[in-house]
Amino acid sequence: MSGDTVAEDTRSRLLATALKLFSEHGVGGTSLQMIADELGVTKAAVYYHFKTKDEITEAVAAPALQELIARMDEAERQRTRGSQIDHALGGFVDLIVRYRSLIALFNSDPGIMRAIERSLDGVETFAARMRKLLVGPDPDLATTLTANVLLAGLALAGGSSEHAHLDDETLRTHLFDIGRRMLGRPKRRPKTGTGVAEEGA
Amino acid sequence: MSGDTVAEDTRSRLLATALKLFSEHGVGGTSLQMIADELGVTKAAVYYHFKTKDEITEAVAAPALQELIARMDEAERQRTRGSQIDHALGGFVDLIVRYRSLIALFNSDPGIMRAIERSLDGVETFAARMRKLLVGPDPDLATTLTANVLLAGLALAGGSSEHAHLDDETLRTHLFDIGRRMLGRPKRRPKTGTGVAEEGA
DNA sequence: GTCTATAAGCTGATAGAC
DNA sequence: GTCTATCAGCTTATAGAC
Numbered sequence: 001m002s003g004d005t006v007a008e009d010t011r012s013r014l015l016a017t018a019l020k021l022f023s024e025h026g027v028g029g030t031s032l033q034m035i036a037d038e039l040g041v042t043k044a045a046v047y048y049h050f051k052t053k054d055e056i057t058e059a060v061a062a063p064a065l066q067e068l069i070a071r072m073d074e075a076e077r078q079r080t081r082g083s084q085i086d087h088a089l090g091g092f093v094d095l096i097v098r099y100r101s102l103i104a105l106f107n108s109d110p111g112i113m114r115a116i117e118r119s120l121d122g123v124e125t126f127a128a129r130m131r132k133l134l135v136g137p138d139p140d141l142a143t144t145l146t147a148n149v150l151l152a153g154l155a156l157a158g159g160s161s162e163h164a165h166l167d168d169e170t171l172r173t174h175l176f177d178i179g180r181r182m183l184g185r186p187k188r189r190p191k192t193g194t195g196v197a198e199e200g201a
Numbered sequence: 202m203s204g205d206t207v208a209e210d211t212r213s214r215l216l217a218t219a220l221k222l223f224s225e226h227g228v229g230g231t232s233l234q235m236i237a238d239e240l241g242v243t244k245a246a247v248y249y250h251f252k253t254k255d256e257i258t259e260a261v262a263a264p265a266l267q268e269l270i271a272r273m274d275e276a277e278r279q280r281t282r283g284s285q286i287d288h289a290l291g292g293f294v295d296l297i298v299r300y301r302s303l304i305a306l307f308n309s310d311p312g313i314m315r316a317i318e319r320s321l322d323g324v325e326t327f328a329a330r331m332r333k334l335l336v337g338p339d340p341d342l343a344t345t346l347t348a349n350v351l352l353a354g355l356a357l358a359g360g361s362s363e364h365a366h367l368d369d370e371t372l373r374t375h376l377f378d379i380g381r382r383m384l385g386r387p388k389r390r391p392k393t394g395t396g397v398a399e400e401g402a
Numbered sequence: 403g404t405c406t407a408t409a410a411g412c413t414g415a416t417a418g419a420c
Numbered sequence: 421g422t423c424t425a426t427c428a429g430c431t432t433a434t435a436g437a438c
Binding site: 031032033043044047051052053 | 414416
């Protein structure tokens with residue numbers, strides 16, 4: 001999956017560098033010059049791989065976003081409400097843990113959403129769709145707020161540098177338990193492989 | 202409190218405009234030109250009120266930050282743990298509600314923290330101090346994570362445009378209850394005036 | 403207080419050599 | 421694939437007129 005050709009390696013290193021700098025300075029606060037310097041190449045070399053800055057932003061965000069869609073699709077196919085909730089929550093927590101800073105970036109930086117809205121439509125409905133999976137189609141205000149606090153909190157706290165030292169399994173388990181507790185569900189272990197996309201770990 | 206002189210009015214309108222644009226585009230994504238245009242003045246006029254962009258960023262953030270410190274001081278003076286928690290949580294929720302988008306900005310935009318660190322030291326310990334008030338000095342990992350998810354979630358969800366239509370009292374009550382529930386405390390009404398700084402409402 | 407004018411520098415982006 | 425060189429445009433910031 002990594003290191004096929006030199007170009008692909010540079011491309012993936014470029015995306016990793018961009019993500020790191022986006023997390024530290026925000027999308028707007030990160031220039032192509034900064035990315036190029038950190039990579040040890042020139043701006044023009046960066047432009048060989050991506051035509052525009054927006055293209056970089058999209059490429060940084062796309063994999064996690066598509067995986068999130070896949071996880072929500074999967075959750076919607078579950079027959080019981082309980083299983084739907086566990087799949088949606090488990091999938092979300094999985095993504096937070098595996099992409100860490102990226103997911104936090106979604107909740108925070110306005111720049112990344114703007115860049116993605118142009119390529120993927122309906123991005124702002126992501127949170128709405130996830131919330132619907134967690135608390136049903138017609139939640140009251142208290143339930144809606146609880147779900148929003150939970151989703152934003154999981155993403156931001158999970159991506160925080162304060163917990164960067166925690167291994168994936170530990171972080172995943174704890175975040176999942178917090179989610180279940182906030183949603184009023186009994187404590188339980190998450191199955192590590194909720195389904196799709198475990199191969200990347 | 203507002204509209205003493207023309208200059209002070211312009212100054213406060215400038216800060217309100219800056220906050221609005223910071224929320225929409227991030228600190229790095231907002232230029233002085235944008236602020237000036239939105240205000241209907243020139244860039245040079247903006248520079249009359251503030252020497253640098255960082256100074257604007259600091260001035261936008263300072264009032265909420267100093268109030269947060271005051272609230273935490275007050276909470277620490279409480280004698281019982283329960284009262285400490287209620288004061289800290291209530292004070293935090295009060296600030297979220299009253300400043301809305303600003304507090305969300307702290308949790309997200311890296312630019313605002315960088316600007317403030319230069320003037321106010323120990324900004325990164327704010328979250329740590331608040332967490333200590335909420336869950337004590339030596340929490341286990343699960344408790345630490347719960348507090349971090351709660352603090353980040355309250356701030357981000359409370360500042361979300363999705364809840365902009367909610368009146369202060371409604372939002373405050375619900376966020377406070379969510380906080381108490383996550384901290385494992387029985388449900389209760391927050392006293393609207395937990396102490397200081399109710400006059401601004 | 404707000405303006406015009408301007409400086410110096412960084413931005414995203416392109417063209418063409420190697 | 422990466423480089424140097426260059427572009428127009430925007431950035432923060434200053435000087436001085438009104």
